[in-house]
Amino acid sequence: xxxxxKENHITEVIENVKVSEGVWHITVKAPKLAQAAKxxxxxxxxxxxxGLLLRxxxxxxxxxxxxxxxxxxxxxxxxxxxxxxxxxxxxxxxxLGPLGHGFDTSAGNVLIVGGGMGLAPxxxxxxxxxxxxxxxxxxxxxxxxxxxxxxxxxEAMHITTDDGSMGTKGFTVAVLPExxxxxxxDRVAVCGPEIMMKKTFExxxxxxxxxxxxxxxxxxxxxxxxxxxxxxxxxxxxxxxCQDGPxxxxxxxxx
Ligand SMILES: Cc1cc2nc3c(=O)[nH]c(=O)nc-3n(C[C@H](O)[C@H](O)[C@H](O)COP(=O)(O)OP(=O)(O)OC[C@H]3O[C@@H](n4cnc5c(N)ncnc54)[C@H](O)[C@@H]3O)c2cc1C
Ligand code: FES
Numbered sequence: 001x002x003x004x005x006k007e008n009h010i011t012e013v014i015e016n017v018k019v020s021e022g023v024w025h026i027t028v029k030a031p032k033l034a035q036a037a038k039x040x041x042x043x044x045x046x047x048x049x050x051g052l053l054l055r056x057x058x059x060x061x062x063x064x065x066x067x068x069x070x071x072x073x074x075x076x077x078x079x080x081x082x083x084x085x086x087x088x089x090x091x092x093x094x095x096l097g098p099l100g101h102g103f104d105t106s107a108g109n110v111l112i113v114g115g116g117m118g119l120a121p122x123x124x125x126x127x128x129x130x131x132x133x134x135x136x137x138x139x140x141x142x143x144x145x146x147x148x149x150x151x152x153x154x155e156a157m158h159i160t161t162d163d164g165s166m167g168t169k170g171f172t173v174a175v176l177p178e179x180x181x182x183x184x185x186d187r188v189a190v191c192g193p194e195i196m197m198k199k200t201f202e203x204x205x206x207x208x209x210x211x212x213x214x215x216x217x218x219x220x221x222x223x224x225x226x227x228x229x230x231x232x233x234x235x236x237x238x239x240x241x242c243q244d245g246p247x248x249x250x251x252x253x254x255x
Contacts, residue, residue: 006099006223009033013091014069016084020145022076023117024085025061028093031068039125040102040189040214040247043072044222046094050083055096057219057242059121059191070095073120099222103212103247108186111135111179112154113172113200115192119146121214122191126153133158135179137172137192141165173199180207187211189247201250211250217241 011028019025033043037060044055062071074081087093103125110129114122115137123146126132133156138144140163150157159167160175168175173196179185180203190200191214204211220228224243233239233252245253 005036006097007032009095009097011070011093011095013087013089013093015089016087018085019073020142023145024074024076024081026072026074026084026087026093027069028072028095029068030070030095031065033095033097034063034068034070035065037063037070037098037124038102039105039128040121040191040212041098041100042121042222042246043070043095043097043099044219045072045080045084046096047080047083048094049086050079052080052083054220055222056080056084057099057222059117059214059246060098060124061120062124062127071124073117073123075117096222100242100246101244103189103214104187105129107131109133109184111185111188113137113176113188113190113192113196114146115172115196116143118191118193118196118214118216119150122189123149123153125189126150129153131155133179133185135160135172135175136167137161137196138166139163172196173203176200176203177207180204180209185209190214197250198254201254204250212247213250213253214247215241215245215253217246 011030014027016026058072110132112134134154135158137160187210197213217229224240229241
């Protein structure tokens with residue numbers, strides 16, 4: 001796959017709003033980034049004033065080339081994401097990207113499987129695919145505020161919650177075999193907790209459906225220049241998640 005140009009963009013914040021408990025949605029004006037971004041790629045955000053040396057990686061959740069805007073969702077975890085909530089419309093935000101390799105966006109009917117903040121990059125994927133359905137999982141209905149973003153971009157949504165407050169009670173991977181057995185899907189794209197991605201890949205392998213997974217590792221440079229995000233592939237290659245991924249074919253990274 002040809003490399004997209006990695007560049008630092010001094011963007012202007014358009015909106016930065018809380019969308020759920022501890023989760024924020026930020027939209028920035030970044031015309032060149034919006035043109036270049038592909039689903040599954042990420043950016044490195046420089047949060048100023050938090051005393052941080054390292055940028056924070058966030059998956060690209062949407063890019064509108066006509067409007068020149070890029071969307072990100074972030075969960076407030078530590079210093080960087082907490083400080084990011086203080087950015088207001090008109091502020092400048094330095095964003096490096098687009099980084100890494102994204103999902104396959106070629107023709108076909110894709111089942112997107114996601115949970116937690118993994119639903120941010122797969123939202124962008126849903127928006128770029130011609131045919132897709134989504135299997136969304138969360139602990140409870142409150143965590144599934146994502147449905148309003150997926151509804152316009154998907155042909156059907158399948159929902160699970162751990163507590164049964166929305167959709168089917170249980171995990172996404174409990175529903176997955178039945179969905180795949182319909183034979184409707186050409187491939188699966190998954191992003192969420194690692195255990196969910198591994199299980200999703202195993203079920204896909206059993207049913208002969210190709211599966212892409214989007215890994216999340218602690219990162220420093222985000223450019224393939226340090227060792228922070230190294231993993232070993234199943235065939236013994238040393239991979240940089242930031243550069244070779246974060247999206248991989250499941251069989252490359254899960255045995
Ligand atoms: C490729 C990639 C894409 C990502 N996309 C998103 C996204 O779209 N939305 C989003 O909310 N988050 C995303 N993350 C995670 C996000 O980068 C971290 O939550 C963020 O950097 C935390 O920064 P902080 O300064 O607030 O917290 P820190 O002070 O750095 O950390 C707070 C706590 O979170 C833990 N932590 C921080 N980062 C990670 C991580 N990557 N994996 C596991 N534990 C971690 C730390 O160990 C610490 O306990 C992504 C990470 C990667 C690598
Ligand atoms: S974060 Fe430095 S090589 Fe990946």
